[in-house]
Amino acid sequence: MKKAVSFVKTHRFFTGAAAVVTFIFVIALIHNFWTQFASDDWCYMFVYDHFGNPNENSRRVRNIFDVIVSMKNHWKICNGRVVAHGLLQLVLTTSYPHFHKIVFNFVNAFMYVLLGLVIYRHATYKKRDSVLLLAGIYIMMWFFLPQYGVTVMWASAAANYCWCTVITLAYLLPYRMYAVNSGAVMKDSVKNAVVMGILGLFSGCTNENSGGALALMCILFVLYYKLRGIKIPKWSVSGIIGVIIGAIVMISAPGNYRISSKADFAELMNRLQNVIDISKQLLFGLLIIMCVILFLVWITNRGKHTDETEKEHISDCFPAVIYIIGAAASIFVLIFAAMRPERTWFIGVCLLMITIGYFYMEIKFQSLPKYLPHVCAAALAVVFTVSLYSELSQIHVTHVKGQAQRAAILTALDEGKTEATIQYYLHSECKHDAAARFYFVSYFNTSPDDWVNAWAAKYYGLDKIYGE
Secondary structure (H helix, E strand, O other): OHHHHHHHHHOHHHHHHHHHHHHHHHHHHHHHHOOOOOOHHHHOOEOOOOOOOOOOOOOEOOOHHHHHHHHHHHHHHOOOOHHHHHHHHHHOOOOOOOOHHHHHHHHHHHHHHHHHHHHHHHHHOOOOOOHHHHHHHHHHHHHHOOOHHHHHHOHHHHHHHHHHHHHHHHHHHHHHHHHHOOOOOOOOOHHHHHHHHHHHHHHHOOOHHHHHHHHHHHHHHHHHHHHHOOOOOHHHHHHHHHHHHHHHHHHOOOOOOOEOOOOOHHHHHHHHHHHHHHHHHHHHHHHHHHHHHHHHHHHHHOOOOOHHHHHHHHHHOHHHHHHHHHHHHHHHHHHHEOOOOHHHHHHHHHHHHHHHHHHHOOOOHHHOOOHHHHHHHHHHHHHHHHHHHHHHHHHHHHHHHHHHHHHHHHHHHHOOOOEEEEOOOOOEOOOOOOOEHHHOOOOOOOOOOOHHHHHHHHHHOOOEEEEO
């Protein structure tokens, strides 16, 4: 017992962080198990080869070669997000019947936890560690990630937004680390240049707006190296080239209907106003937190820098400026997109969270009342717990209804029937539920010819699924 207590005291951050991460993983896992497949999820368990309902040639994805063929067709027919949908199909290739959702649940919970960790590492690299900040990041993710029920819980969108943001930020991390610790990232070798170039192709081909923002931020970090007199490594340049090529491959997909250049000046102004309105709605809370953090940085750092250290301090804040520019670019480029759903703000929100964490680490807490951090932490914990309980309670109601539908389908299969009738239910009003009414995610409908019913029937080996 004494050894355990000693270990906790010696490794206080490690044990605290492990507790936070474990708690978040368990909650995310429960949330995933209480969320069912919907809309495109059923389609992506088959080799993609056409729009519309399944036909006699529709076949299940069984291996990586099927995924490659499927994504080649997807790039030609639908859009260029082959990395996101390819990863999703890889996760759904298990040959065990009805086991796909279990595999996805664990992968998705892991990716959600990883998203918080990579945001934290961007904010704190070469700074002090803080369990409070790590917990705060997950709390911000819970409250501020756009269309949470869709971008984190709905399988198809989670792969597009949550997973791809992890890829994007993880790829950017070496650029961030090299800016403050150039000797301990990776060797400036041809091998590493090739590796970063290849990884850049995949990272740039994640999302239309995140791929471009990633390229911009990589370029800005290299310019930062130049200004600081740091040697520019080969891998940083090859990485930029790879990201740009990946973004071009994605945007130039023949089936990409999200990109639209057919807009006159008046239409662009309408789109700009739409982007501003959605940004106000989604970013207001984060900007308030940012202002509070900056105010605390200002009052705790007044008069503590000489002219020389002040210049160095300002220079050290440049990476935060890069994240802000990347967030702004990822958002305002949407005026050139034919569609601008709120979920496309995902990468921008995450970059703002990094910036908040970055400035949080600049606060000199010894200049503040000792009780203040503890009071704030307790208040946040209470608010988060109340919200978590309320939202998960509503999500569980949806889960029970979904389980009843699945039970009806499995009963029909057990009885040797070729058709199943399930109970159709109205969607919830919970923002963390993928089945929320205002997210317009398609679940089972009443008609057996509805595309969701048709693909789900194909998955289960039924001729038709009726809703009533």
